[in-house]
Amino acid sequence: MVGITALVSRTGLLPSGIVEKVEIKQPTWVYQKLLSRQTNLCATLCCPSYPDIYRDTKVDTKVKKDYYRASMVSPTLLDILNMQWLSPEMIKFDQHLKFPHLTNNSDPAMKRSEVNDIISSAKEFFSGQKFMLPEWAHWPPEKWLGKRGICNEIAENKLGWDITDFGSGDFYGVGLTLFTIRNGNWNRKDKSYCEKIMISEEEQVTPMHFHWSKSEDIINRGGGNLVMELYQATGEDHLSDSRVTVSIDGILTGVTAGEQLVLKPGQSICLTPRLYHRFYAQKGHGKVLIGEVSMVNDDVSDNRFYEKVGRFPDIDEDTPPVHLLVNDYPLYF
Numbered sequence: 001m002v003g004i005t006a007l008v009s010r011t012g013l014l015p016s017g018i019v020e021k022v023e024i025k026q027p028t029w030v031y032q033k034l035l036s037r038q039t040n041l042c043a044t045l046c047c048p049s050y051p052d053i054y055r056d057t058k059v060d061t062k063v064k065k066d067y068y069r070a071s072m073v074s075p076t077l078l079d080i081l082n083m084q085w086l087s088p089e090m091i092k093f094d095q096h097l098k099f100p101h102l103t104n105n106s107d108p109a110m111k112r113s114e115v116n117d118i119i120s121s122a123k124e125f126f127s128g129q130k131f132m133l134p135e136w137a138h139w140p141p142e143k144w145l146g147k148r149g150i151c152n153e154i155a156e157n158k159l160g161w162d163i164t165d166f167g168s169g170d171f172y173g174v175g176l177t178l179f180t181i182r183n184g185n186w187n188r189k190d191k192s193y194c195e196k197i198m199i200s201e202e203e204q205v206t207p208m209h210f211h212w213s214k215s216e217d218i219i220n221r222g223g224g225n226l227v228m229e230l231y232q233a234t235g236e237d238h239l240s241d242s243r244v245t246v247s248i249d250g251i252l253t254g255v256t257a258g259e260q261l262v263l264k265p266g267q268s269i270c271l272t273p274r275l276y277h278r279f280y281a282q283k284g285h286g287k288v289l290i291g292e293v294s295m296v297n298d299d300v301s302d303n304r305f306y307e308k309v310g311r312f313p314d315i316d317e318d319t320p321p322v323h324l325l326v327n328d329y330p331l332y333f
């Protein structure tokens with residue numbers, strides 16, 4: 001039987017209203033409670049303990065995903081708290097448990113087959129550029145099974161493959177291939193730095209954003225030219241039209257707001273907090289291998305996109321994964 005850890009609130013408020021943490025031996029108990037409204041169970045927050053449900057092969061992947069989404073402490077938690085999903089017709093627990101406010105993401109999902117193709121092409125490009133990835137970058141999903149203990153740092157700090165179309169539904173127009181090689185955690189202070197390797201295709205835009213806390217060096221490590229557009233944020237987080245001074249390989253350089261600054265292979269730029277940036281590979285010069293050396297990366301709370309975008313797309317499982325994405329780990333090990 002699957003064991004689930006649930007946070008139960010008697011007040012109807014989470015997280016401040018959390019009064020009880022219970023171990024539920026039988027999942028139907030949760031659903032029965034929901035249906036009978038015997039308690040104000042606001043959300044069955046199954047993480048962070050990665051409960052057995054993820055390892056139970058009899059539980060459908062879609063159900064696992066719904067549990068995972070419900071468990072993420074992110075802005076979507078507000079949706080969980082506010083949603084009115086206690087009515088029986090909204091929960092078909094003998095089929096798939098649905099969290100309508102979470103699964104009805106208005107952004108189009110990326111197909112797993114597309115993600116597989118993107119990763120395959122990325123591995124080829126990394127290899128061609130002589131950039132070698134950790135061994136586990138090539139592991140199939142089954143190789144992760146049973147390694148939760150020894151691979152905890154990878155899962156907790158979201159190391160690995162991260163393919164995003166920023167919710168655009170058009171990966172090659174707006175999207176980015178990322179592989180996080182190392183990262184820490186602001187709260188645990190286990191490591192204060194991060195390194196990523198990324199690929200931007202020609203004119204494939206990473207949307208305008210800044211970071212509240214993170215400083216990052218973005219490095220053109222090879223391939224084509226990287227175009228960077230910069231704006232200082234105003235006090236109201238709008239785009240300032242004032243000139244920007246940035247460090248390019250240690251040389252202070254004045255840039256006009258929004259100017260197309262071209263970084264050739266070998267060049268890097270230091271992006272400080274509240275400096276809006278948008279980038280893409282220059283047309284006609286090929287895709288770019290982009291390095292990032294930065295302070296700790298936190299995609300949950302440190303990104304401020306100028307326009308609303310999705311950071312981690314839903315995945316339409318039209319085919320099995322060849323490699324896991326960072327958000328897949330809880331589903332597999």
Ligand SMILES: [Fe+2]
Nearest residue numbers: 209211216277
């Ligand atoms: Fe950034």
